[in-house]
Amino acid sequence: MQLNPSLNAAALALLGLSQASAAADAVPGWTFEGATLIYSEADGRVQAAEPRFRATRNWDSGRSLSMGLTLDALTGASPNGAAPASTPQTFTTPSGNGSYTIAAGETPLDDTFRDTRVALDASLSTPLGRRNTLTTTLFASNEYDYLSIGAGATIARDFNLRNTTVSFGVNVEQDRIEPVGGAPQPLSRMPAEGEPRASREASVSKTVIDVLASFTQVLSPVSLVTLTASLSKSDGYLSDPYKLLSVVGADGEPLRYVYEGRPDTRLKQALYGEYKRFVYDRDAWTISLRLMSDDWGVFSQTVDTTYRWNFGARDHLEPHLRYYRQSEADFYRAALFDGEENQIGEASADPRLGAFDAITVGLKYGHTTRGGLPWWVRLEGYTQLGRSAGVPAEAADGLAKFDLEPELTAVLFTTGFRFGR
């Protein structure tokens, strides 16, 4: 609600003014931010370059418009889901018109993987009175086989002279996926190259609805806490059309390959808590904990902490440590035992649905030029250690000779800058 307009006008009249120079937090004008992330997995796996650009316009009225552009270029190889084998393995490419062969004992990687993504977003924040802010967002992203569009709205209300903020938001996203070669039938056999294939749906879709409620409280002059609860419901085609599973015999060797299949709904709940504290009148320490669980059986915990050390008037260093632990989805299988694909409705060997621990260690250096323009660089190392899960008991001995959960390491380098006005 707006401050009593007649009182406001009376106070301005007292000062001999006719209208307010409205209280606005941000300096009016344009601000531009740019950043580029280089992501590189070890052993020639995924390499990505992701430039991002953002332009923000603030107005005297407190209104602001922010527009972002993200480009994402990926190359390299990613696991196709099949298990290693003692002999070379040949896989048909998704189009059905080609194949690639993996050496004995190696984790099968699909190196036909290549993608460019373009994402755009725009959001408008409007103050409603002195204490409420409504933010509406539109976003879209496009890849050669994927189109995603969405919209959201968040209302935030300040209390206690902005010492307390409560917000509530809803996002709706609609995705259309046109997989190369169509969307395969879940758990159907991967045909050999050139083999006639069952008809497939050329286009599939999914809908995601997110709801979140957030509470931020200033605890003292130097500390604040944020709590966020969120709920996310996905409906539609949630599988990865390019992921496979090995169907193995008792010796652990593959008999054939089947396409993965996931449930067509997913309900996620997450709780996030963050505590930020200013230290020595100079530095800032942040620690956060996130808990997520879903009806696929995945439960994850994340602990993340950063310490911003402002060692000079215009320089800072920020070490970063993150630990992530996840349990596997109920339908996660490292491989299927012969015939099992006909008895179950859902299975996936996607490592992202497996059980693993991940650690990120990073360091950021930031500098503000004499002219007041900040730039920064950040280097991070990521290590993912799989924990064995989803191994069929009948083939456990046969599969034991393979590394089913190879360690994944990646290096992330980011650099960014901001200029404005």
Next chain:
Amino acid sequence: MLSRLDEGGYAFRFQAMASPCEVLIDCDDAALAARLGAIAQAEARRIETKWSRYRSDNLVHAINTADGAAIEVDEETARLIDYGAHLYRLSEARFDLTSGVLRRLWRFDGTERWVDADAVAAVLARVGWQRVRWDGRRLQMEPQMEIDFGGIGKEYAVDRSLALLAAAAAVPVLVNYGGDLAASGARRDGRPWQVGILDSDVRIQLRQGAVATSGSAYRYLTHAGRRYGHLLDARSGYPVADAPRAITVAAPTCSAAGALSSLALLHGADACRFLESQGADYHVLP
């Protein structure tokens, strides 16, 4: 008096309107900071002198000793009177420019000294804006009535000083007169000014706009087990029970912020409800 601040910039401090006053100036130029400080000090002293009810050489004295005659006022005083009249209506007569005489009855020193009804009634007979004739230029009051700008003068001085400083130089400044404050914009590095509220952990982040606090943390009395703050309800002549100890309000101007915090205190236990009805951005120390 000019002093350097640890976080950069200067503070200029002086005493005026019975309060410690300071102006924070975020610049590296000591001469400029001293000049701006002097502008603020001169304005605070001018306002104090012009509308003090303790002097015998100003317009307020002339009005209060007119003995029923109409007094013509200057344009600036007319604006202050108009503002007081607006607050009278907004507060439904709880706030009244003519209620200053009631204050002589009361001592808010933490004791239980209560004033009996006859004494209050006798003074209340000399209070009431509805009995004043005000045409926007000339003010005419009954003999024995007095006018008092004490409730709005300090906040007005904050707003006026800030306007003068903003016109004099394009550097970020914060004006703080006895806890009522206003800022012209964020500090040079973009961070907000950090302002503490008396007796509380709450920290205000102020970039632009104003904040005023009204309270009775020290100036109160107790009667029949209830706590009464130092603001008097002009309708009854009595202080108001069960008000919060302090109310801080943020608003575009210090005058509006101060009015809301004072009027809220006059609503006693209903202070928060009043602030909500006004769309105020506030913090309450219960």
